[in-house]
Amino acid sequence: MSLLEVKNIDVHYGDFLAIQDVSLNVEPGTIVSLIGANGAGKSTIMNTICGLNKPTKGDIIFDGNNIAGKKANQIARLGLTMSPEGSHCFEKMTVQDNLLMGAYLEKGPERMKRLEDVYRLFPILNEKKNQQATYLSGGQRQMLAIGRGIMSQPKILLLDEISLGLAPVVINDIYDKLQEIAETGLTMLIVEQNVTRSLSVSDYSYVILEGKVVMEGKSSELNESEVNDAYFGIGDFAH
Amino acid sequence: MKMKKQNLIILIIAIVVLFGILPAAGSNNLLQMVTLMCLYLAMSQMWNLLGGYAGMLSLGMQAFIGIGGYTLTILSVQFGVNIYLSIIIGAVICALFGLAVSPAIFKMSGVYFAIGTWIVAEALNVFFSNWKFVGYAKDWSINSVFGMSTRQLYYTALVVAILATLIVFVLLRTKTGLALMAIRDSASAAETMGVEIYKTKLKCYVIACFMMGLIGGAQYMQTAYINPSTGFSINWTIAMTFAVIIGGLGTMEGPIVGAVLYVIITQIMYNFPGMSNIVLGIIAIVVILLAPDGIMGTLYKKTGFQILSPRRSIPKVGETKAAE
Numbered sequence: 001m002s003l004l005e006v007k008n009i010d011v012h013y014g015d016f017l018a019i020q021d022v023s024l025n026v027e028p029g030t031i032v033s034l035i036g037a038n039g040a041g042k043s044t045i046m047n048t049i050c051g052l053n054k055p056t057k058g059d060i061i062f063d064g065n066n067i068a069g070k071k072a073n074q075i076a077r078l079g080l081t082m083s084p085e086g087s088h089c090f091e092k093m094t095v096q097d098n099l100l101m102g103a104y105l106e107k108g109p110e111r112m113k114r115l116e117d118v119y120r121l122f123p124i125l126n127e128k129k130n131q132q133a134t135y136l137s138g139g140q141r142q143m144l145a146i147g148r149g150i151m152s153q154p155k156i157l158l159l160d161e162i163s164l165g166l167a168p169v170v171i172n173d174i175y176d177k178l179q180e181i182a183e184t185g186l187t188m189l190i191v192e193q194n195v196t197r198s199l200s201v202s203d204y205s206y207v208i209l210e211g212k213v214v215m216e217g218k219s220s221e222l223n224e225s226e227v228n229d230a231y232f233g234i235g236d237f238a239h
Numbered sequence: 240m241k242m243k244k245q246n247l248i249i250l251i252i253a254i255v256v257l258f259g260i261l262p263a264a265g266s267n268n269l270l271q272m273v274t275l276m277c278l279y280l281a282m283s284q285m286w287n288l289l290g291g292y293a294g295m296l297s298l299g300m301q302a303f304i305g306i307g308g309y310t311l312t313i314l315s316v317q318f319g320v321n322i323y324l325s326i327i328i329g330a331v332i333c334a335l336f337g338l339a340v341s342p343a344i345f346k347m348s349g350v351y352f353a354i355g356t357w358i359v360a361e362a363l364n365v366f367f368s369n370w371k372f373v374g375y376a377k378d379w380s381i382n383s384v385f386g387m388s389t390r391q392l393y394y395t396a397l398v399v400a401i402l403a404t405l406i407v408f409v410l411l412r413t414k415t416g417l418a419l420m421a422i423r424d425s426a427s428a429a430e431t432m433g434v435e436i437y438k439t440k441l442k443c444y445v446i447a448c449f450m451m452g453l454i455g456g457a458q459y460m461q462t463a464y465i466n467p468s469t470g471f472s473i474n475w476t477i478a479m480t481f482a483v484i485i486g487g488l489g490t491m492e493g494p495i496v497g498a499v500l501y502v503i504i505t506q507i508m509y510n511f512p513g514m515s516n517i518v519l520g521i522i523a524i525v526v527i528l529l530a531p532d533g534i535m536g537t538l539y540k541k542t543g544f545q546i547l548s549p550r551r552s553i554p555k556v557g558e559t560k561a562a563e
Contacts, residue, residue, distance in 0.1 A: 050431050076433035084431070090424035092489065093417075097550060101421045104414065105433045152432065 002061075003028040003187055004049070004080075004156055009058030009068070011041075011048050011211075018044045019055075019211045024189075025204075026156065031178075031188045033198045033219070036208035037231055042191045045208070046160050049189070050082035051075040063155060077105060081154035083145040089133040096129040098144055102151025111151070118147040121177060139170035146177070156187040163194060175201055195227050209233050247546065258397055262390045270389050274461060276502045277396035279482060281403035281454045283494035283501075285447045286479035288407050291489035292416070292549070293443045294423030296349070298476050299356025302363050303333040303448050305470035307455020309373065312465050315383035322383060323395075326456030333452025334445050341441055360471050367467035378466045381459060392461045399457045403450055404547075407491060410446065411549035419443055420549070481519055485526045487533030491547035496534050 004026040011019035019041050026032045034042045047053045049060055051072035060068040067075050072082075081102075090098050099118055103111040119126035122143045128136065133144060142162065149157045162178075163171040171194075178201065182188065192198035199205060199219045207215040207230040214237055215222070215230040229235035262270055282300070289295040310329030314320040320328070344355040368376040410416050418439045421429035430436055459465055478501055486497025504522070508515035530537040538544050 052427050052431065072427070072430040073433050073435050076431055082431040084425075084428055088425050088428040090421050090428065092424055093420050094550065097417060097420070101417060101429070101432050101434075104418065104421075148432075 002026060003063060004189065005059075005061040006045070006049065007059045007061065009045075009048060009055040009060065011044055011053055012056045017211065019048065021058075022208075022211070022213055023058075024206060024213070026187060026189055027204075028155075028187050029185050030203040031182055031190060031201060032204045032206070033202035034189070034191045034206050034208055035193070035195055035198045035227065035231060037193070040208040041211040042208050043160055044211075046082060046158050046189070046191060050080060050158055052082075076152070079152075079155035080158070081149050081152045081156070082158040082160070083149035084160050089136070089141050089144055089148075091134040092132055094130050095125055095133055095136070095144060098133050099125070099129075099147055099151050102148035103153075105152065114151050114153065118150060121150075121180065122147050138166050139174065142166065142170075142174055143177070146174070146181075150181065150186070154186075156189060157181075159188060159190045161191050161193070163192060163197070171197070195224060195231060199224060199227065207231060209237060250546070262393060267389050270393050272502060272506060274389075274393045274396040276499050277393075277400035278454060278458050278461075279478060279501055280495055280498035281396075281400045281450065281457075282475065282479045283482040283486070283498045284400075284403040284407050284491075285450045285454070286476070287483045287488065287491075287494045288410070288443065289447050290480075291483060291493075292407075292411060292423065293419040293440060294426075295440065295444065296353045297356040298353045298473065299358070299360040300447075300451050300479060301471050301473060301475035302356070302360035303337070303451030304455035304458060304475045305360070305363060305367070305467070306333050306336060307452035308459035308462075308465045308470045309367065310452070311384075311456045311459050312379055312381045313373070316379075316381060319383075322460065326453060326460070329456045330449045330452035333455070334449040337445050337448030338441070341444060345437060345440065345444075357473065357476075360473070364467050364471035367471065373467075376467055378464045380464050381462075384460045384463050387460065395457050395460060399450075399454055403454070404491070404495070406446065406450065408547055408549075410443070411491075415439060415442060416549060481523055483533075484523055485533055487536030487539070490533065490535045490539060490545075491549065492545070493533050493535040 002025045004024070006022060006024040008021050008023055009019060010017060010021060022045060024032070034045060036042045044053060048055050051067065051070055051074070054069050058068065059066050062075070062078060062080055065078060067078065067080070090101060093101070096115070099115055100111055103114055106114070124140055125143060125147055128140065133141065136144060146159065149159065162174060166174070175197065190202065199222060202219045205216065205219045205222055205227070206213050207227055209230060210233070215227065230237045261273060286297070286300055289297050307326065307329040310332055311322065311325045314325035314328060315322050340359050344352060344359065347355045367373055373379060418429060418434045421432065421434060422436055422439060426436055482497030482501045483494050484497070485500060486495065487493030504519060505515050508518055526533065532540055
């Protein structure tokens with residue numbers, strides 16, 4: 001049974017139809033990626049799943065509950081955590097407080113234990129723990145966002161725009177860490193703009209174009225050049 | 240550089256002793272000035288809790304000063320209720336009033352929230368100015384507080400100031416405090432962490448309203464007369480805003496430093512009526528341009544100096560690991 005099942009959702013911004021009839025499946029213990037260009041609607045899908053946007057049509061079944069239209073804080077309580085792109089750190093709070101916010105729903109001692117785990121995974125965050133998040137570099141902010149996500153020990157972690165605006169060497173670092181996290185069995189739904197990287201890290205991929213799913217399949221079986229066509233809306237995908 | 244626990248305790252004891260013996264040592268003038276400082280300190284502390292930590296920039300906190308003052312007047316003058324009991328009842332009414340207007344003003348955020356709260360205060364001004372029972376817009380002498388000693392007023396203000404600082408200190412160290420700061424920095428991210436935004440903000444707002452009512456009562460105990468246009472005057476909020484901005488928005492020491500400076504400046508400018516707002520304005524502009532984090536905020540950024548931290552020190556998990 002799927003852990004997360006998005007069934008035929010539509011999302012509107014006012015009159016504008018941003019997402020049209022999108023369906024996704026995430027099996028437990030896998031990494032699923034959404035691939036697509038800027039403005040394709042990837043972040044809208046993520047925000048709709050975690051409750052920051054409301055779908056105008058369709059259902060979202062998470063762990064047996066229909067969460068479509070529920071509030072983000074209620075969805076978080078069910079074990080679905082969203083790490084928005086790095087620009088959404090709590091700027092004026094310290095790195096440590098940012099992480100502690102991740103385990104907001106937990107009691108004290110448990111939070112300390114998880115904090116230790118995150119510091120082991122990202123030692124740089126330990127070094128900077130008393131600094132305000134606003135002074136972190138782009139890569140460190142992304143680590144903070146991921147760390148904050150794991151602090152809640154979710155059933156599924158949604159990671160938006162992992163490599164946006166980061167240097168390739170930093171991206172490599174972050175993906176190494178993601179692999180480490182994946183080995184613990186955590187289910188993840190990620191958004192990535194880089195096709196090659198996305199296919200190599202995930203088990204299953206969806207290509208989003210203009211608010212619709214135009215291609216999907218096991219990441220190992222998808223043909224990269226076809227994915228590229230779908231990504232840009234050229235070749236068979238032109239309209 | 241955070242202050243060590245023993246040093247902090249010594250500092251607090253020293254301050255308490257100093258303030259305790261002040262009435263015996265100081266002149267009446269000094270005592271009155273410190274009383275004012277305490278009241279402005281308490282107001283600024285509450286304004287900073289909302290504006291600096293919870294991201295709710297209010298321009299309408301004078302609503303609660305006015306309600307506190309009028310409740311004191313009505314209950315103690317008209318019905319002969321004990322003065323301190325009147326003040327506490329006033330604070331409760333403020334909390335309830337804050338709760339009652341929250342559904343409307345919480346729909347707004349940012350600058351709209353600021354204007355919305357201001358309108359509520361102005362509406363109260365108009366309402367009281369047209370209310371026969373309070374004598375319309377006329378001055379109303381609070382003769383129940385006549386004959387109170389300077390010392391008594393001073394201790395009341397001191398208790399209110401300590402209470403306000405303590406509430407901010409304790410609240411920020413709870414999980415609610417953490418959530419408030421998170422909402423201030425990114426409401427949507429805070430919500431995806433499981434924070435109930437509306438409830439958390441409301442909790443903070445009602446606490447601030449209650450305290451403002453208390454401060455309003457203590458303030459009018461010393462002013463000894465009230466009318467709607469001074470009771471609900473935006474000048475209260477201007478004073479709080481000034482104190483917090485020059486002291487340091489989002490720091491706990493900022494409102495203390497700011498309030499002390501505010502009272503000193505207004506006292507010096509007392510003999511030059513009309514000039515004090517110009518001087519305060521110039522100081523505020525200079526501080527905003529040169530040190531936008533305020534005095535204590537800049538000091539903290541430059542040297543890491545902090546007396547009252549909103550965060551509890553946490554066992555240094557990573558460092559013990561590295562030592563193994």
